[in-house]
Amino acid sequence: MTLFNVQNLSISFGGLKALSNISFDVKAREIFSIIGPNGAGKTTLFNCINGIYKPTNGQIRFKGKRVQGKKPDAIARMGIARTFQNIELFAHINTMENILLGRHLYMKTGLFRGGFMWGRHSFAGKEEIAHRKKVEEIIDFLDLQAVRDKLVGGLPYGTQKRIELGRALALEPELLLLDEPCAGMNAEEKQDLVFWVKDIQDELDVTILLIEHDMSMVMDISDRILAINFGQPVTEGTPAEVQNHPEVLKAYLGEE
Amino acid sequence: MDMKRNYYEDVQLFSSGVVIFWFAALMVFLAAFPFLFKNYFVYVANYIAINIIVVIGLNILVGYTGLISLGHAGFFAIGAYSTIIFMTRLALPFLVALPLGALVAALFGFLLGLPALRLEGPYLTIATLGFGLTVTQVIGKIELFGGRQGLHTPDLVIGPWHLDNDRSFYYLVVFITFLMVIFARNLIKTRVGRAFIAIRDADIAAETMGVNLVYYKTLSFAISAFYAGVAGGLYAFVLRYIEPEIFSLLMSIMFLAMVVVGGLGSIMGAIVGAVLLSWLDLQLRNILSIPYLGQWLEKLSASYFSITGVSNIQFILFGSIMVFIMLFEPLGIFGIWIRIKKYWKTWPF
Numbered sequence: 222m223t224l225f226n227v228q229n230l231s232i233s234f235g236g237l238k239a240l241s242n243i244s245f246d247v248k249a250r251e252i253f254s255i256i257g258p259n260g261a262g263k264t265t266l267f268n269c270i271n272g273i274y275k276p277t278n279g280q281i282r283f284k285g286k287r288v289q290g291k292k293p294d295a296i297a298r299m300g301i302a303r304t305f306q307n308i309e310l311f312a313h314i315n316t317m318e319n320i321l322l323g324r325h326l327y328m329k330t331g332l333f334r335g336g337f338m339w340g341r342h343s344f345a346g347k348e349e350i351a352h353r354k355k356v357e358e359i360i361d362f363l364d365l366q367a368v369r370d371k372l373v374g375g376l377p378y379g380t381q382k383r384i385e386l387g388r389a390l391a392l393e394p395e396l397l398l399l400d401e402p403c404a405g406m407n408a409e410e411k412q413d414l415v416f417w418v419k420d421i422q423d424e425l426d427v428t429i430l431l432i433e434h435d436m437s438m439v440m441d442i443s444d445r446i447l448a449i450n451f452g453q454p455v456t457e458g459t460p461a462e463v464q465n466h467p468e469v470l471k472a473y474l475g476e477e
Numbered sequence: 478m479d480m481k482r483n484y485y486e487d488v489q490l491f492s493s494g495v496v497i498f499w500f501a502a503l504m505v506f507l508a509a510f511p512f513l514f515k516n517y518f519v520y521v522a523n524y525i526a527i528n529i530i531v532v533i534g535l536n537i538l539v540g541y542t543g544l545i546s547l548g549h550a551g552f553f554a555i556g557a558y559s560t561i562i563f564m565t566r567l568a569l570p571f572l573v574a575l576p577l578g579a580l581v582a583a584l585f586g587f588l589l590g591l592p593a594l595r596l597e598g599p600y601l602t603i604a605t606l607g608f609g610l611t612v613t614q615v616i617g618k619i620e621l622f623g624g625r626q627g628l629h630t631p632d633l634v635i636g637p638w639h640l641d642n643d644r645s646f647y648y649l650v651v652f653i654t655f656l657m658v659i660f661a662r663n664l665i666k667t668r669v670g671r672a673f674i675a676i677r678d679a680d681i682a683a684e685t686m687g688v689n690l691v692y693y694k695t696l697s698f699a700i701s702a703f704y705a706g707v708a709g710g711l712y713a714f715v716l717r718y719i720e721p722e723i724f725s726l727l728m729s730i731m732f733l734a735m736v737v738v739g740g741l742g743s744i745m746g747a748i749v750g751a752v753l754l755s756w757l758d759l760q761l762r763n764i765l766s767i768p769y770l771g772q773w774l775e776k777l778s779a780s781y782f783s784i785t786g787v788s789n790i791q792f793i794l795f796g797s798i799m800v801f802i803m804l805f806e807p808l809g810i811f812g813i814w815i816r817i818k819k820y821w822k823t824w825p826f
Contacts, residue, residue: 271685293684314671329668335670
């Protein structure tokens with residue numbers, strides 16, 4: 222079943238065509254990877270899906286509903302969460318609060334019920350406690366107990382990447398966009414991350430759209446791969462097919 | 478110890494017995510204050526409490542949401558004028574007119590928040606600056622507001638009490654300030670406050686997590702203006718007479734200075750900043766009455782620092798103190814507090 226679908230997506234900035242005619246389908250509960258050299262337009266594609274950029278042309282559909290033209294927060298409400306290539310955490314609050322922000326859409330406390338929180342049995346108090354329980358599950362799942370009360374700005378890069386993943390999971394997304402989750406991680410952290418991504422797919426039934434430069438990881442966990450170069454689609458298929466495609470080899474290894 | 482046993486402790490007001498003790502001590506001190514000090518200091522306390530309200534509101538905007546305003550004297554003026562107008566023209570009681578006046582300020586805050594969706598940093602500063610300057614100009618032209626002549630405040634009667642002196646007014650001001658502080662603190666600890674902080678630290682990430690930037694940025698402006706409006710309404714009754722010139726650009730700058738000196742993004746910092754700078758502002762004038770040193774400083778400033786020949790040593794000292802605080806403690810006074818707390822937590826190791 223197709224969960225998410227992109228058709229003839231194009232975007233240009235001035236005269237520069239960052240993406241042209243990208244089309245692909247993502248089935249429910251699969252890991253779909255997008256690969257391509259630096260500057261191929263992978264992150265631009267994510268920004269279009271997220272609503273940060275407005276595509277010039279084309280269609281993006283999620284569960285049959287239009288995605289493009291909506292604001293990023295409305296797209297989050299549809300069930301699409303993401304992590305960023307360059308970490309975009311809330312640096313001056315702690316890990317728990319960062320992940321708790323991911324629960325924003327599920328919480329209802331507004332200005333008055335928040336400001337007049339008069340104890341643990343008030344609406345705001347009860348809600349804070351209930352959502353901390355959910356956050357604690359994510360903290361356990363991603364092994365973040367040690368940094369629960371630490372400000373995230375000063376934490377190691379790999380840990381920050383994990384917190385970002387946790388924040389995205391707190392949104393309980395159906396589609397998760399991971400933008401280079403392994404960048405800057407050491408071998409051990411990468412190994413752990415591969416297991417987590419697999420777990421997210423299997424146990425939480427989340428469909429994953431992945432951008433990654435680490436080819437061994439991509440080939441390991443992807444169900445299908447789309448290769449793009451200079452904003453143009455190169456090929457799409459299973460890891461084995463894509464790996465041996467002459468254009469992909471050319472883009473990554475250069476010509477003889 | 479920092480051992481937490483349940484989730485509510487993250488947002489609890491009183492995290493330990495020590496905090497309860499100091500809170501009780503503060504309450505007793507505040508209640509006894511008018512009996513312990515002479516009238517002038519009660520007036521100073523009212524002035525400081527009003528500044529605390531504005532600065533906490535401004536800190537929600539600047540320190541927590543990462544926006545900026547150099548027009549808060551404008552909201553302050555709107556709060557002051559609307560409260561008086563509601564009381565004199567519509568004969569509303571003070572406790573109704575004050576929040577209504579603040580709501581008018583909040584409405585203007587919301588309107589000023591709309592351009593803030595597109596403007597950032599220096600551009601937003603100039604937009605808010607323009608707002609602050611315009612408000613006093615417009616008020617000065619309107620006959621209803623007394624024009625350049627200004628307005629006198631009506632008598633302040635709440636139920637059986639006739640609040641006609643600084644002492645009786647003190648309890649009202651302190652009570653309202655207390656409510657406003659607790660409200661801000663709770664707000665910051667819960668969902669809306671977290672959304673503000675998220676916008677400050679990474680607005681794009683906040684948006685992709687479902688935070689509606691339009692709603693929360695304008696809300697932050699409105700709340701901040703509401704605080705300034707409440708403070709303005711109270712300030713009118715401290716002065717008993719208001720005119721447009723009071724709400725100058727310098728006032729807006731002082732509010733912002735209090736936020737930054739106290740510590741951006743901290744309720745405690747806002748309180749400390751407001752207390753310290755308001756107190757310095759009032760007390761530095763007395764420096765000239767110190768024997769010998771005062772006369773020498775006066776002569777020094779009159780002959781070297783001032784163009785007009787009038788002594789301005791208090792402003793120079795005031796400015797230098799701010800420069801030194803920012804130089805040695807970029808986080809503001811709150812930064813010093815954090816260091817002291819850290820030191821004592823592990824003392825004597």
